[in-house]
Amino acid sequence: MLELLDLLIRPTLETVAMVAASTLAAVLLGAPVGLFLYLIAPGGLSERPALRRVLDRAINALRSFPFIILMIMLFPLSRILIGTSIGTAAAIVPLAIAAAPFVARLVESALSELDRGVVDAAVASGATKARIALAILLPEALPSLVSGLSLTVINLIGYSAMAGAIGGGGLGDLAVRFGYHRFRLDVMTAAVLVILVLVEGAQAAGNAAVRRIKSMR
Amino acid sequence: MFHAGRPLEAASSARSPFYPVPNASVPSHDEPRLELRSLFKSFGGKPVVEDASLSVRPGSIHGIIGRSGAGKSTLLRMAALLETPDSGVALYGGTPVSGLAGRDRLLARRRAGVVFQSFNLFASRTAAGNVAFPLESAGVPKAAVRERVAMLLDLVGLADKADRPVGRFSGGEKQRVAIARALVNRPEILFCDEATSALDPETTRSVLDLILSLRDRLGLTVLMVTHQMEVVRRACDDVAVMEAGRIVETGTVESLFSSPRTRSAKRLVAGLLPLEAEELEDGAVCRLRFSGASASQPVLSRLSREFPVEVNILRGTIHKVGGSRSGELVVTFQGDDPAIKAAKSWLTAQGIVVESTVVGETDHA
Numbered sequence: 184m185l186e187l188l189d190l191l192i193r194p195t196l197e198t199v200a201m202v203a204a205s206t207l208a209a210v211l212l213g214a215p216v217g218l219f220l221y222l223i224a225p226g227g228l229s230e231r232p233a234l235r236r237v238l239d240r241a242i243n244a245l246r247s248f249p250f251i252i253l254m255i256m257l258f259p260l261s262r263i264l265i266g267t268s269i270g271t272a273a274a275i276v277p278l279a280i281a282a283a284p285f286v287a288r289l290v291e292s293a294l295s296e297l298d299r300g301v302v303d304a305a306v307a308s309g310a311t312k313a314r315i316a317l318a319i320l321l322p323e324a325l326p327s328l329v330s331g332l333s334l335t336v337i338n339l340i341g342y343s344a345m346a347g348a349i350g351g352g353g354l355g356d357l358a359v360r361f362g363y364h365r366f367r368l369d370v371m372t373a374a375v376l377v378i379l380v381l382v383e384g385a386q387a388a389g390n391a392a393v394r395r396i397k398s399m400r
Numbered sequence: 401m402f403h404a405g406r407p408l409e410a411a412s413s414a415r416s417p418f419y420p421v422p423n424a425s426v427p428s429h430d431e432p433r434l435e436l437r438s439l440f441k442s443f444g445g446k447p448v449v450e451d452a453s454l455s456v457r458p459g460s461i462h463g464i465i466g467r468s469g470a471g472k473s474t475l476l477r478m479a480a481l482l483e484t485p486d487s488g489v490a491l492y493g494g495t496p497v498s499g500l501a502g503r504d505r506l507l508a509r510r511r512a513g514v515v516f517q518s519f520n521l522f523a524s525r526t527a528a529g530n531v532a533f534p535l536e537s538a539g540v541p542k543a544a545v546r547e548r549v550a551m552l553l554d555l556v557g558l559a560d561k562a563d564r565p566v567g568r569f570s571g572g573e574k575q576r577v578a579i580a581r582a583l584v585n586r587p588e589i590l591f592c593d594e595a596t597s598a599l600d601p602e603t604t605r606s607v608l609d610l611i612l613s614l615r616d617r618l619g620l621t622v623l624m625v626t627h628q629m630e631v632v633r634r635a636c637d638d639v640a641v642m643e644a645g646r647i648v649e650t651g652t653v654e655s656l657f658s659s660p661r662t663r664s665a666k667r668l669v670a671g672l673l674p675l676e677a678e679e680l681e682d683g684a685v686c687r688l689r690f691s692g693a694s695a696s697q698p699v700l701s702r703l704s705r706e707f708p709v710e711v712n713i714l715r716g717t718i719h720k721v722g723g724s725r726s727g728e729l730v731v732t733f734q735g736d737d738p739a740i741k742a743a744k745s746w747l748t749a750q751g752i753v754v755e756s757t758v759v760g761e762t763d764h765a
Contacts, residue, residue, distance in 0.1 A: 300520035303482055304578075309510035309585065310537030318533065322524035400523050400567045 187373055190357065195377055197271045198353035201278065201343045202381075206336055208279035209286050216242075216283070217290025218316060224295070228302070228312050242284040250281050250342055254349060274343065274351030282339055289331035293324040326393045333389025337382050344378060354378050431494055433458040433621040434589050439478050439488035441471075448474045450645045452488070456589075456638070461615060461622040463632040463653070465668060466642035472625045473593055475642070479623060480514045480591040481505060492589060510538060513582030517594035519574040521566040521581075527553060528562040531580045538585060552580040555617075556610060572603035579610065583618065590614075592624040596631055604628075608635045629668050633657070641665045685714070686744070689753035690727040699750055700729075707743040709735035 220238060223231035254277040258268040261276040297320065305319045321328070347355025354374045362371020432455035441449040449471040456462040464472045477483040479490050481497060489498045497508040521530050528549050535545045553559050556576040561569070566577055575595060582590060592611065596604040612635055615622055624636060632639050632653055639656050641649040643664040649656070660666045690699070700711050711731050718727040733740045744754050 298518075298520065300516055300518050301522060304514070304516065304520035304522070304581075305533070307480060307482060307509060307512075307514040308534035308537055308581070309506045309508075310534070311506065314537050318536070319522055319524075323522060325524060400565045 187369060190361070190370060191354075191373055191377060194347075194352065194354045194357040194374070195381075198340070198343050198347070198355075198378075198381065201271050201274055201346070201351065201353055202336060202339045205275045205278035205282060205339055205343070206332075208275065209282035209335060209339070210332070212279060213283035213286025214290050217287035218294065218321075220287060220291040221294040221320075222312065222316065224291075228306070228315065242287055245280075245284045246288070248281075250277070250345055251349070253277055253281055254346060269350040271352040274346040274353075278339055278342055278346060281342060282335055285338065286331070286335055289335065290324075290328065293327035293331055294320055296327060297323055326396050329392050329396065330389055333385050333392075336385040336389075340378060340381050340385065431458075432456055432491075433493055434462075434479065434623060435491040435494075436475070436479055437489050437491065439475065439485045439490070441474055441478060441483065441486050447645055449478070449485075452642075452645075452647050454640055454647065454650065456621055456623055458621050459615065459619055460637040461612070461624060461635055463636035463639040464623065464625045464642055464647075465627065465629065465632050465639055466664070467627060470642040471645040472627075472642045476591055476593050476623060476625045480512055480593075481509050482514070510534070510585045511587055512589040512591060513585065513587040514591045514593065515575065515578050515582050515595040517597045519571075519578045519598075521574055521577055523565070523567055526563050526565055527558060527569070527577045527580075530566055530577055531584050534581060534585045548584060549580075552584050553577075555583075555614070556580045570603075571599050572607060575599065575603075575607050576610065579607075579614070583614065583620075586618075588621060590620050590622045592622060592626075594626055595624070597626065597628065604631070605634070611635060641668065685730065685732050687755040688729045688731060688747065689755070690729070691724070691751075691753075697750070699747065699752065700731075703743055703747065707735070707746065708739045709733050709743045 216238070220235065220242075221227060222229050223235045223238075225232060225235070254274075257277040257280060260280075261268045261273040264276055265273045267273050301319070301323060302315070305315045310318070343351065343353055344355030344358070347353040347357070348359045350356075354377055358371045358374035361367040362374065434454075434456040436452055436454040439449055439452045440447070452471075452475050454462070454464075454475075464475060466472045474483060478485045478488075478498070481490070481500075485498055489496045491497065492508065492511050495508075497505075497511075500508055522533065525533070531549045531552050532545050535548060540548070550559065550562065553562050556579055558573060558576055558580070561573070566574060569577065579590075579595075590611070595611075596607050599607060608631065611622065611624075614620060624631070626632065636653050638651065639653050640647045641656070641662060641664055643662075648662045649660070649665045656665055657669055660669045700713075703709065704711055711733060714730040714732065716727065716729040718725060720726075733743065735743075747754050
């Protein structure tokens with residue numbers, strides 16, 4: 184039992200670190216793109232139909248890429264940015280790049296759900312587009328953005344387990360090495376249970392945050 | 401400091417309830433504060449507004465009335481710079497403002513405030529936060545923002561609720577916050593797009609009275625789109641009637657009511673409900689409610705045969721509720737008091753509910 188706990192601690196921390204860092208990077212990469220997609224959409228504040236179509240296709244292409252292939256393809260990029268293509272830090276690069284288009288879509292759809300009239304009211308006040316976006320649109324969409332964020336974290340927990348299987352470390356790595364290669368069913372079960380707890384935790388935290396934001400309105 | 405209650409009452413009682421008096425303090429030869437010149441707009445090849453021209457005198461409240469789909473909201477949105485016309489131009493105080501871009505367009509938008517049917521408040525902000533937004537965007541220093549926001553909230557009677565999130569306000573309060581937000585930049589023109597259509601009759605009245613009093617206090621010029629003739633009657637000086645994308649008739653509210661020229665104007669005036677009981681000279685207005693068997697009997701013709709009383713029907717409605725009919729008539733009786741009294745108790749005996757005072761009749765449009 185103690186041995187099992189000992190085995191679990193390091194991979195759990197690795198997974199948490201991997202997910203946290205890649206979520207942050209994915210939001211930094213994807214959220215501005217999502218906002219931009221919303222602004223240039225037909226009927227948006229700065230319509231750019233042609234550019235919008237191009238971006239749309241690019242994001243769909245990136246999203247339809249199987250993660251395992253994307254990861255192998257991004258080994259060289261990991262090597263340039265992190266200095267290695269193996270390990271937890273190296274896995275953050277493909278994880279962030281896989282999640283960024285997802286985040287962009289989430290942000291775009293959260294903003295599209297906003298009442299058109301609220302946007303009109305902000306426009307009518309004579310504010311610049313940048314101010315409308317930052318001071319009104321994003322705060323107004325906060326509940327959907329937060330629940331999108333917890334969805335992103337959950338997806339990344341799943342992806343990180345996959346990344347672990349091909350040298351990324353973390354709980355996925357543990358489950359494959361012990362459970363699959365050494366027939367340690369107990370280790371594999373424990374690793375899966377910890378992943379389950381992480382997913383449930385992310386979901387519960389997201390729900391609680393959304394409830395709290397809504398209760399203050 | 402100004403308190404909402406008293407000056408509002410003064411403002412509304414100074415006006416005739418039926419024919420609003422145009423603001424006398426404004427010389428009528430003045431250049432129009434708002435002018436629309438031959439505006440056109442179509443969506444997806446379908447014309448929505450065609451050749452709409454309008455000029456609004458400074459300090460006046462100009463209504464645009466028409467049925468849904470007549471293009472009145474689109475016209476207002478072009479005037480408020482929320483929509484770009486296909487052709488034509490809107491002018492604020494003689495300056496063309498359509499087709500501006502960038503900073504010029506932002507500055508033009510700050511010369512006008514807009515109030516919407518669904519309030520369109522920012523749920524993520526408090527009342528004060530909503531009112532502050534246009535000022536923050538205009539780069540006004542924080543202390544000045546606080547002061548001006550407090551003043552505006554006081555003006556609309558919500559000074560004590562400044563820090564409340566807007567989701568917790570009633571419809572009338574929300575519209576007051578929206579009015580404060582629209583006026584915080586000291587605009588010359590206020591646009592109201594069906595501003596009272598989501599409100600109950602009483603709240604509609606109080607919001608209209610607020611707009612009237614703010615017009616007087618701040619020297620605003622108001623363009624007000626509505627489908628409610630009651631709103632025009634209560635608040636407007638001039639009115640344009642729109643149908644199928646065109647302005648078919650323009651004039652003072654008085655001339656529209658006394659001599660409507662077009663078919664749509666006639667229909668709008670005819671659809672108007674009778675005056676409130678207290679506005680009629682003899683107080684003998686009655687509401688009669690029929691239900692069940694009494695609804696299918698020729699009660700009124702029997703009444704005038706059996707009593708020396710004339711019945712004048714002002715308005716009537718009949719509903720079918722679950723297979724049985726129920727009806728309502730608003731009538732006046734003419735005749736001797738004892739005869740009227742006898743007639744009323746006879747009606748009660750026939751199973752008809754008789755209510756002698758009719759209140760709140762005007763706002764069910």
